[in-house]
Amino acid sequence: MGRPRGVEDAVILRAAAQVMGRVGPTGLTLAAVAREVGLVPGTLVQRFGSKRGLLLALAEQSAKDAGERAGRVRQAHASALGALAALTVESVAGMDTPETFAHHLAFLCTDLADPQLYEHALAVHRAQGRAVEALLAEAAGAGELRAGTDVAALARTVQAITAGAGLTWALERRGTLEQRLRQELDTVLLPHVAPRHGRDLEESR
Numbered sequence: 001m002g003r004p005r006g007v008e009d010a011v012i013l014r015a016a017a018q019v020m021g022r023v024g025p026t027g028l029t030l031a032a033v034a035r036e037v038g039l040v041p042g043t044l045v046q047r048f049g050s051k052r053g054l055l056l057a058l059a060e061q062s063a064k065d066a067g068e069r070a071g072r073v074r075q076a077h078a079s080a081l082g083a084l085a086a087l088t089v090e091s092v093a094g095m096d097t098p099e100t101f102a103h104h105l106a107f108l109c110t111d112l113a114d115p116q117l118y119e120h121a122l123a124v125h126r127a128q129g130r131a132v133e134a135l136l137a138e139a140a141g142a143g144e145l146r147a148g149t150d151v152a153a154l155a156r157t158v159q160a161i162t163a164g165a166g167l168t169w170a171l172e173r174r175g176t177l178e179q180r181l182r183q184e185l186d187t188v189l190l191p192h193v194a195p196r197h198g199r200d201l202e203e204s205r
Contacts, residue, residue: 030048080136146193149192
């Protein structure tokens, strides 16, 4: 069977991410993803070979998206700190409930146990880290952050609270994940924000 026109791999991988959020890596099947995009499972077998092949393609696409997302988000915001808040929130897009967060977390656990998937997960982590550090460096250069701020150390802290806030939110189940992320990010950044730019954090909410 030839490749149906108009259904690109990127569409299938987005559908796979949505299915992942609903059922987790254990429940994800080629048949479930095929139904999501209106294809037959055999088409996905031809494209990706197996469920593992689909997961590898999804992980690879996630790494590419992580690198491209920062530039797109930066263009949409007037300040680097505003872009950082938006980037942090977008990094957990699709994790709107504790259940979907848990399913994506389960996929990360799969990544950590599989050498090939781990390489892609590490690439995503590093790309996100570079993006966060670049935005913080830009904010420091623009006077949004206090002089002398260690942007490399602050970037590592931002990544740590992004991961931790999601887990804490999923356990406590108060408010939305976006609200929790913005709250924790503001708490981390506030001691480093230059007084005259303090309102930027409020504007990024």
